[in-house]
Amino acid sequence: MTNRNVLITGGAGFIGSHVVRLFVEKYSNYKIINLDALTYAGNLENLTDIENAPNYTFVKGDITDEPFINALFDKYKFDSVIHLAAESHVDRSIKDPLAFVKTNVIGTMILLNAFKALWKDNFTDKLFYHVSTDEVYGSLGETGLFEETTSYDPNSPYSASKASSDHFVRAYGETYGMPYVITNCSNNYGQNQFPEKLIPLFINNIINHKPLPVYGDGNYTRDWLYVVDHAIAIDLVFHKGKQGDTYNIGGFNEWKNIDLVKLLCQQMDVALGREKGSSEKLITYVKDRPGHDLRYAIDASKINKELGWKPSVTFEEGLKITIDWYLNNEDWLNSVTSGSYQTYYQKQYS
Numbered sequence: 214m215t216n217r218n219v220l221i222t223g224g225a226g227f228i229g230s231h232v233v234r235l236f237v238e239k240y241s242n243y244k245i246i247n248l249d250a251l252t253y254a255g256n257l258e259n260l261t262d263i264e265n266a267p268n269y270t271f272v273k274g275d276i277t278d279e280p281f282i283n284a285l286f287d288k289y290k291f292d293s294v295i296h297l298a299a300e301s302h303v304d305r306s307i308k309d310p311l312a313f314v315k316t317n318v319i320g321t322m323i324l325l326n327a328f329k330a331l332w333k334d335n336f337t338d339k340l341f342y343h344v345s346t347d348e349v350y351g352s353l354g355e356t357g358l359f360e361e362t363t364s365y366d367p368n369s370p371y372s373a374s375k376a377s378s379d380h381f382v383r384a385y386g387e388t389y390g391m392p393y394v395i396t397n398c399s400n401n402y403g404q405n406q407f408p409e410k411l412i413p414l415f416i417n418n419i420i421n422h423k424p425l426p427v428y429g430d431g432n433y434t435r436d437w438l439y440v441v442d443h444a445i446a447i448d449l450v451f452h453k454g455k456q457g458d459t460y461n462i463g464g465f466n467e468w469k470n471i472d473l474v475k476l477l478c479q480q481m482d483v484a485l486g487r488e489k490g491s492s493e494k495l496i497t498y499v500k501d502r503p504g505h506d507l508r509y510a511i512d513a514s515k516i517n518k519e520l521g522w523k524p525s526v527t528f529e530e531g532l533k534i535t536i537d538w539y540l541n542n543e544d545w546l547n548s549v550t551s552g553s554y555q556t557y558y559q560k561q562y563s
């Protein structure tokens with residue numbers, strides 16, 4: 214196995230921490246640098262089990278800080294980048310779109326430029342891996358699936374910013390010959406997800422007997438994937454994916470929000486030893502999200518056929534692991550839901 218110098222951005226976040234752990238544990242000969250600004254979504258508590266590993270270094274820093282990023286590339290001479298750092302929440306993007314342009318578009322550009330300047334067009338054995346979302350494809354009707362060839366048609370400021378950064382990554386490939394790969398993944402869930410996204414938010418609210426704010430009529434559909442399966446897919450694409458290509462990653466697991474919420478309620482009642490049906494009573498229909506995409510559904514047959522990837526757990530199993538993790542990690546949950554979370558929650562749901 215060749216030695217590598219891998220920069221993982223956003224490695225203290227939800228998905229990034231699972232990717233960092235997998236790479237640090239699996240590739241002892243790689244030097245893994247985790248660069249993260251530790252925004253509200255980044256948390257070093259997600260990585261305490263590997264923080265002292267000899268092949269791991271954490272660096273606090275912002276991808277939009279160009280001199281800092283250039284100096285970091287000079288210092289470590291990264292041969293590959295797995296770029297996950299982003300503003301990632303659609304509701305926040307509706308309230309503050311510019312923050313999404315700064316990190317997701319400008320930040321990505323600064324990384325691309327630093328990578329290009331370091332290798333001066335000699336990109337042998339190099340790779341820039343951009344981790345992206347299925348939301349760039351826009352919204353599906355009741356039928357159909359997103360394929361790698363589906364046109365981009367983003368609707369939210371979040372998805373528009375991710376689409377833009379995907380385009381720049383591809384443009385650097387076409388224009389400068391920079392070796393890249395892009396993956397577009399469906400909704401992730403699992404341990405360490407910040408409780409602003411549907412599943413951890415509702416787990417936290419059920420624990421605290423708070424209303425479960427279902428947007429609109431709840432008949433919106435998402436495809437859900439367990440986060441560890443996403444990390445496994447990233448490992449596969451990083452090592453075996455075709456350069457200059459795109460792979461869709463999904464769970465083959467479509468759920469209407471309201472059905473998912475009811476399943477979650479049932480599992481929470483069991484896990485908490487509460488009377489059957491008690492969590493469902495917390496469901497509250499609230500004002501819809503503006504520009505709410507009706508349905509996302511991924512055709513993940515390319516990564517399945519070409520790289521042999523498929524999800525390793527069923528949704529019911531993954532949800533149970535997730536619920537158990539949140540119930541066993543009360544300190545983590547209490548710490549991330551104190552302080553600025555309260556202000557966010559008031560503004561979003563009052």
Ligand code: NAD
Pocket residue numbers: 222223224225226227228229248249250251252253254255256274275276277296297298299300301302316320344345346347375397398399400401402407
């Ligand atoms: P997250 O919000 O949990 O974590 C993002 C991380 O990026 C945090 O650790 C944060 O501190 C860091 N970060 C933010 N701005 C930064 C900056 N300017 N400089 C350095 N670090 C910064 O996000 P996530 O859910 O783990 O998503 C990770 C990536 O995967 C994102 O690019 C997202 O678009 C993509 N993605 C997410 C999902 C999902 O369901 N969550 C699905 C598909 C793709």
Ligand code: TYD
Pocket residue numbers: 303304400409410411412414426427428429433434435470502
């Ligand atoms: P979310 O977890 O924010 O992911 P995304 O918007 O990236 O798909 O939302 C998942 C679905 O759940 C989406 O259709 C919006 C809906 N939703 C609610 O109904 N209530 C909520 O409080 C949240 C956060 C989301």
